[in-house]
Amino acid sequence: MLKKTLVALALGGALMGAGQAMAADYAIDKQGQHAFVNFKISHLGYSWLYGTFKDFDGSFSFDAAKPQDSKVNVTLNTTSVDTNHAERDKHLRSDDFLNVGEHPTATFASTAVKSTGDGTADITGDLTLNGVTKPVVIAAKFIGEGKDPWGGYRAGFEGSTMLKLKDFDIQKDLGPASQEVELIISVEGVRK
Amino acid sequence: MQWRNSSSHYGLVSILMHWLVAVAVFGLFALGYWMVGLDYYSGWYKTAPDLHKSIGLLLFAVMLGRVLWRWMSPPPASLPNHGRVTRLASKLGHSALYLGLFVLMIAGYLISTADGRGIAVFGLFEVPATLTSIPDQEDVAGLVHEYLGWALVIFAGIHGLAALKHHFIDRDRTLMRMFGR
Secondary structure (H helix, E strand, O other), X not given: OHHHHHHHHHHHHHHHHHHHHHOEEEEEOOOOOOEEEEEEEEEOOOEEEEEEEOOEEEEEEEOOOOHHHOEEEEEEEHHHEEOOOHHHHHHHHOOOOOOXXXXXXXXXXXXXXXXXXXXXXXXXXXXXXXXXXXXXXXXXXXXXXXXXXXXXXXXXXXXXXXXXXXXXXXXXXXXXXXXXXXXXXXXXXXXX | OOOOOOOOOOOHHHHHHHHHHHHHHHHHHHHHHHHOOOOOOOOHHHHHHHHHXXXXXXXXXXXXXXXXXXXXXXXXXXXXXXXXXXXHHHHHHHHHHHHHHHHHXXXXXXXXXXXXXXXXXXXXXXXXXXXXXXXXXXXXHHHHHHHHHHHHHHHHHHHHHHHHHHHHOOOOOHHHHOOOO
């Protein structure tokens, strides 16, 4: 009896272990910086302005067979905003925009992942930006996975979502064409 | 009135530069305070900072001229009725105004040139960037520029009040000397 129970426990444990191993955990490749958090906003309706956040980190778990079990967490340093123009970056850090003095970090934590087709998914999660937490949906696309040439295993995604500046308490009005910003996240993870 | 300072009177060059700098300092403060609150669609949104930077850089040149002129033609001696404390306070006060103004202008320059861009002066010529590698340069320089800007106008206001005190309370020539009397 005891023996049987032990065997069952051991087997169960092994299966659970196997189940956990299926959805592999990945760390965003910060070391090699194969990861980008970019944004894109209209300037007056005449052109696109691109910017990036240089300093962020995070992780995700992913199993191609069970995308709905995937999870993503990203923490971002809002001070690291860079639009290739020092005066503008200073302005973006001020309380007209990101208010980095009071809110130096932004975070995204997924709450649900829904497959929407072959290699695409809607990642719902809580985005905290400028001290405001709101649910957002990131339309994500699986790019690829496999062994890298240096003994590791990698998987990569790209996703984007539209944010209304007002929703995140961003005060400056940039005009009717610039009420929304597109956030574009492109990350490669190295399997832990 | 003569151009150069004498042992008892200020000359025209010192007087003109003093009042030019006074007008520029208060004007730049007002312009700076006003421009940072402008609406993005205001016609001044781009023009006002360009003016602020152009005038500021010319002011830097004038201030260099002032320092040079102080050396070439030293200011008149203190008035005989000024005691040791008054003389020391005025020396320290004037040094602080000079030093504060230079640091303020340099900080302003370091904001705009932090990414290697030069500053166009009235579209006529460009002052190139030099220092670009101070960590968080535009933010650090921005804070220095903002706080020192406030400190300097307050201090310049005290400087003006002190001159009025000499004129109306002590009834001496301190203020009138800056008008060439």
